[in-house]
Amino acid sequence: MRIAVTGREGQVVQSLIERAAHHGVTVVAVGRPALDLARPETVLPALRDAAPDLVVSAAAYTAVDKAESEPELAERINGAGAGAVAAAAAAIGVPVVHLSTDYVFDGTLDRPYREDDPTGPIGAYGRSKLSGERAVAAANPDHAILRTAWVYSPFGANFIKTMLRVGATRDELTVVADQQGCPTAALDIADAVIAVGRNLIASRNEASRDEALRGVFHMTGSGSTNWAEFASTIFSISARHGGPEARVRPITTAEYPTPARRPANSRLDGTKLTRVHGVTLPDWRLSTERCILRLLAAAA
Ligand SMILES: NC(=O)C1=CN([C@@H]2O[C@H](COP(=O)(O)OP(=O)(O)OC[C@H]3O[C@@H](n4cnc5c(N)ncnc54)[C@H](OP(=O)(O)O)[C@@H]3O)[C@@H](O)[C@H]2O)C=CC1
Numbered sequence: 326m327r328i329a330v331t332g333r334e335g336q337v338v339q340s341l342i343e344r345a346a347h348h349g350v351t352v353v354a355v356g357r358p359a360l361d362l363a364r365p366e367t368v369l370p371a372l373r374d375a376a377p378d379l380v381v382s383a384a385a386y387t388a389v390d391k392a393e394s395e396p397e398l399a400e401r402i403n404g405a406g407a408g409a410v411a412a413a414a415a416a417i418g419v420p421v422v423h424l425s426t427d428y429v430f431d432g433t434l435d436r437p438y439r440e441d442d443p444t445g446p447i448g449a450y451g452r453s454k455l456s457g458e459r460a461v462a463a464a465n466p467d468h469a470i471l472r473t474a475w476v477y478s479p480f481g482a483n484f485i486k487t488m489l490r491v492g493a494t495r496d497e498l499t500v501v502a503d504q505q506g507c508p509t510a511a512l513d514i515a516d517a518v519i520a521v522g523r524n525l526i527a528s529r530n531e532a533s534r535d536e537a538l539r540g541v542f543h544m545t546g547s548g549s550t551n552w553a554e555f556a557s558t559i560f561s562i563s564a565r566h567g568g569p570e571a572r573v574r575p576i577t578t579a580e581y582p583t584p585a586r587r588p589a590n591s592r593l594d595g596t597k598l599t600r601v602h603g604v605t606l607p608d609w610r611l612s613t614e615r616c617i618l619r620l621l622a623a624a625a
Pocket residue numbers: 331332333334335336337338356357360361362363382383384385386387402424425426427454472473474475476477481482511
């Protein structure tokens with residue numbers, strides 16, 4: 326299987342590249358300048374050159390706060406850009422696996438969100454990603470839209486790396502405790518995306534295509550937490566292995582003003598992905614520990 330993934334340095338792109346050999350697949354990263362989501366005309370030629378069996382749409386505008394001051398650019402990249410990627414996959418004649426986010430929800434529900442719960446993004450990033458979901462579904466019926474959340478990895482920028490960096494120079498940090506969600510390792514996302522992609526490809530060769538495999542799925546690390554508890558867990562693991570340590574003082578969202586509003590509850594229910602695709606991600610604590618061990622080893 327030959328996978329073309331959009332983006333070059335992103336967490337999920339780097340994770341797919343790292344996991345390719347283990348799964349016996351080839352991963353080709355297609356990104357700027359050849360493929361620029363802000364320039365839709367670049368998308369089809371660049372993806373066609375990669376001659377993929379599967380397109381993974383992982384590139385996105387992910388700066389949640391900055392999106393509030395440039396919502397048009399976020400919309401162009403995450404909405405129209407994602408649609409162009411799915412349309413290109415359709416033109417090439419292959420399925421697309423597209424990554425979306427927990428931030429499509431408003432966060433007012435008192436249980437983990439299921440795929441058919443109403444969306445209602447409360448920020449520009451979430452709105453742009455919801456447009457992307459719609460554009461992908463409209464452009465290519467052969468799609469799986471995987472909503473994930475709170476992504477971390479040894480690559481790129483993420484919450485674990487921020488905590489370890491800031492924790493190295495401070496005794497105490499304040500972190501919001503009233504936003505709940507599901508931390509997800511990009512390396513686990515890579516494994517899951519390859520499994521889902523394989524299912525899509527296998528079923529399209531069957532006489533009767535299995536429509537249940539298409540559509541929207543929630544895909545996060547198992548279990549859930551809040552940002553303050555995530556931070557304390559990071560520091561207790563780090564301290565156990567001789568890494569940076571800091572006290573975490575839990576605060577409310579009101580005490581931590583940011584340009585973008587974020588959902589208070591964005592836990593996602595992964596039951597459908599397990600049932601339909603046979604894919605369940607590891608517990609967030611296990612994968613968090615693995616990520617921290619790697620970061621500490623790399624820093625040593
Ligand atoms: N990070 C998170 O916490 C979460 C992410 N997601 C979604 O998962 C997916 C992967 O996220 P993640 O790997 O963390 O992303 P990152 O923020 O690590 O990387 C973003 C990627 O998008 C690429 N990109 C940005 N703008 C453009 C553009 N105009 N044209 C082409 N490529 C562009 C970047 O390119 P370059 O390589 O050139 O820098 C980079 O590869 C995204 O769709 C995101 O919305 C969902 C939930 C949580």
